[in-house]
Amino acid sequence: MKYLQSAKNPQVKQWKKLLKRKERDITGTFLVEGFHLVEEALKENRVKELMISEEKDIPKSWNVGNCSVYILPSHVIGDLTDTQTPQGIVAVCYQEEERSFDSLGLKKLLLLDEVQDPGNLGTMIRTADAAGMDAVIIGHGTVDPYNPKVLRSAQGSHFHLPIIHGKLDVWMKELKENNIPVYGTALEGGKEYQSFAPLDEFALLVGNEGNGVNKELLTQTTANLYIPLYGKSESLNVAVAAGILLYYLRNE
Amino acid sequence: MKYLQSAKNPQVKQWKKLLKRKERDITGTFLVEGFHLVEEALKENRVKELMISEEKDIPKSWNVGNCSVYILPSHVIGDLTDTQTPQGIVAVCYQEEERSFDSLGLKKLLLLDEVQDPGNLGTMIRTADAAGMDAVIIGHGTVDPYNPKVLRSAQGSHFHLPIIHGKLDVWMKELKENNIPVYGTALEGGKEYQSFAPLDEFALLVGNEGNGVNKELLTQTTANLYIPLYGKSESLNVAVAAGILLYYLRNE
Numbered sequence: 001m002k003y004l005q006s007a008k009n010p011q012v013k014q015w016k017k018l019l020k021r022k023e024r025d026i027t028g029t030f031l032v033e034g035f036h037l038v039e040e041a042l043k044e045n046r047v048k049e050l051m052i053s054e055e056k057d058i059p060k061s062w063n064v065g066n067c068s069v070y071i072l073p074s075h076v077i078g079d080l081t082d083t084q085t086p087q088g089i090v091a092v093c094y095q096e097e098e099r100s101f102d103s104l105g106l107k108k109l110l111l112l113d114e115v116q117d118p119g120n121l122g123t124m125i126r127t128a129d130a131a132g133m134d135a136v137i138i139g140h141g142t143v144d145p146y147n148p149k150v151l152r153s154a155q156g157s158h159f160h161l162p163i164i165h166g167k168l169d170v171w172m173k174e175l176k177e178n179n180i181p182v183y184g185t186a187l188e189g190g191k192e193y194q195s196f197a198p199l200d201e202f203a204l205l206v207g208n209e210g211n212g213v214n215k216e217l218l219t220q221t222t223a224n225l226y227i228p229l230y231g232k233s234e235s236l237n238v239a240v241a242a243g244i245l246l247y248y249l250r251n252e
Numbered sequence: 253m254k255y256l257q258s259a260k261n262p263q264v265k266q267w268k269k270l271l272k273r274k275e276r277d278i279t280g281t282f283l284v285e286g287f288h289l290v291e292e293a294l295k296e297n298r299v300k301e302l303m304i305s306e307e308k309d310i311p312k313s314w315n316v317g318n319c320s321v322y323i324l325p326s327h328v329i330g331d332l333t334d335t336q337t338p339q340g341i342v343a344v345c346y347q348e349e350e351r352s353f354d355s356l357g358l359k360k361l362l363l364l365d366e367v368q369d370p371g372n373l374g375t376m377i378r379t380a381d382a383a384g385m386d387a388v389i390i391g392h393g394t395v396d397p398y399n400p401k402v403l404r405s406a407q408g409s410h411f412h413l414p415i416i417h418g419k420l421d422v423w424m425k426e427l428k429e430n431n432i433p434v435y436g437t438a439l440e441g442g443k444e445y446q447s448f449a450p451l452d453e454f455a456l457l458v459g460n461e462g463n464g465v466n467k468e469l470l471t472q473t474t475a476n477l478y479i480p481l482y483g484k485s486e487s488l489n490v491a492v493a494a495g496i497l498l499y500y501l502r503n504e
Contacts, residue, residue, distance in 0.1 A: 126485055126492075127488060127489070127492050129485040130479075130482065130483055130487075131483070132482025153489075155485065155487075156486075157484070161483060227382075227499070230382065231385070231413060232409070232412035232413075233381040233407065233408070233409050235407075236495070237375045237495075239492055240375060240491055240495035242492075243488070243489075243493075244496055244499045250482070
């Protein structure tokens, strides 16, 4: 363990840079905050460095043998998070490596096209985990999954299934070549989701909050489906829609 | 139409008070912001007063015959909303009247117990609308449904179905006496939701983000159910869970 007293310490300055996406992308690491998220990261051996306030203790049940531990004044810990009531514990974690379809043997996937809201993205990662998906594929233009708000909404699910950046058209082609159907979501030109049978293998593609899935991508799916609106609302929240469809499409 | 130039005008001061729950409760009115929400409120004849920036025009298709219209400088309009990029239009709307079960003839309801997050509440109102529910019953301890964040998340669904404050135990008793089953959601002591058949009439009871539904209420339901977690996540977001269950339980 090392004790770092000053916010001006170069190590502390380097950690602070991880609050910006650019540095997260360059280093392949990201910050998580709070006991629950740090514990989930530790369980999956994804913690590089652990920083804890001098006023807090590492729970005895935790195994921190594989990471460097730093003790900091609590105001310095506070500088490493955007939460209003930081819990006094932060960790630098490793991002998921980029991986190809072939290396993974995936059967059930959620594909995301230009999702903008961090809460929606985090909620969908959490839902994909709950529904037993094998991975979430993040297409170009979607908000950074390692954004602190996304991490909070996902409640640790980042460490439970692979979150992979990828080209959606390439993934869709690979999936179809492996006989895994890709279902797009579209308000127009699709079929009611209830007309599809649950499956052991499938990919679900959902899209941007305002515009839905890119039209070009929708021409490359196996089929497109929609959720009927029985009342007067014009649409569903994308994370709610993803939840309804993932739980419907998966075989019990 | 009236032109009000000053933020110090007593009328403007009165409107500003509606940013606080206390004044909304006293007056039975609330503020909505933006063209979409105001349009939805107008369609349902729920607008008392309409305030528009002098830089904006009321769309020609709107019928504003039943409400008072005020023209204000745009910075004064901005004071009446908590949004960062106000659209220059705000309306004072009438809240739903308190109503009893008997007066309504409701068949499909969503009951909410101590939901804390405005985004979750708004999303559930929107989902209940989409799923064709007849009303949302808001129990004691739930965040104010007329909070601006709730209104934004619900995207106008407040005007599409009754949002009724009520005592959940009283409503549950009435529902059961009318042979409408009440399903509680519980992680422990319930059955998988897939073991229940879809119905024409039912009430679904969901609860607080951290603690779920009050245990005492769960003893008063017809049955309790849960959504299986197939991965490693410990729970689903409450709005996602409500969406999965409402779409599953309703008959197509």
